Amino acid sequence: MARTAGSHSDITGPRIRAAALQLFAQRGFAAVSMRQIAGEVGVQAGALYNYTPDKQSLLFDLMQRHMEGLLAEVASRVMGDTPTDRLQSFVRFHIGYHIDRPDEVFIAYMELRSLSPENFARIETQRRRYEDVLEAILQDGVVQGAFSVPDTKIATLGLIAMLNGVNTWYRAGGRLSQTEVEGIYWDMARQAVGA
Amino acid sequence: MARTAGSHSDITGPRIRAAALQLFAQRGFAAVSMRQIAGEVGVQAGALYNYTPDKQSLLFDLMQRHMEGLLAEVASRVMGDTPTDRLQSFVRFHIGYHIDRPDEVFIAYMELRSLSPENFARIETQRRRYEDVLEAILQDGVVQGAFSVPDTKIATLGLIAMLNGVNTWYRAGGRLSQTEVEGIYWDMARQAVGA
């Protein structure tokens, strides 16, 4: 169907977010213009303002949705009777979730500085809640003598940084399956905490 | 001394790079204007063009200098008779070098997408040379049976990502000394490769 003037509120909103997501990830928030986003969607720039009050809110909306999805999923997917089992499920969940959403992840970690101070504070709160999930597992493991970790806070940040690194090289259809990648990172993570 | 019109070629160049470095790291390349850099240095925007042909070259110059310094230093600082010793010296070097240069490191990893294709290719080549230093150590260790690493390429990228994470939280004057931080990351790295 050719694009014509008219009402498309149901589909234009998601299309704007999808276009913004891809463009922000590829070129960076500051380097992308509202006109470019509109062009990708197939509308004029002015039409975007029916969906977002401004460019900053569009970025915040993307990051907020990502963090909420991440927090909801980690809560339902991380489980196990022992700290080691829970750590494994966290590592595998994190790798899988991040592999599936490279653009969201990239933006959430790279465009923090493009947020207004208020929006930054909100996203940071959500991020800390996610880190706390992992740190609680590590603390449990240390208390129970299952892990050897000198500093759970630093280990948390170090592990997450290591896991995030998967998105710098993983591409779907490469030589390794997602499960294989999960297994490799789980091996490294398990050894890193002395489990 | 008040700023006045005149010749200052010896000091203005470094001051421009220092200002650009800080501003690019803080706000991102695309979000920083030549006027802002000039303002930080204390000259007018036009004067910058006596030192760089354009903004892109200024970014490339910063990244190029960083990578060359990194490669020169890693070559002279990483040593040891065994793979484990060499890995330890690499980890401690990497942490120390990165802690000392947060802005350079941040830009080198975050503004790759802001480079022109030709400049990107040059920086990528240097980056790969740095990764190769670590991968050679891991391969040595695997061959000699000192390390347990399922995939040296992924382990290289995973370790570097983990080590780079230090810059997301380390601040000079915090609760841990640089040597303590090096020790913590060395513990994690050593365990991660099964050394």
Next chain:
DNA sequence: GTCTATATGAAGATAGAC
């Protein structure tokens, strides 16, 4: 080498017609 002034283009955002 730095200044002022400016050429030229593009940015975010809004107004009002349809």
Next chain:
DNA sequence: GTCTATCTTCATATAGAC
């Protein structure tokens, strides 16, 4: 809800005086 047209500001980069 989208369009066209526009306001206003700011961007990179250059020219020529000092």
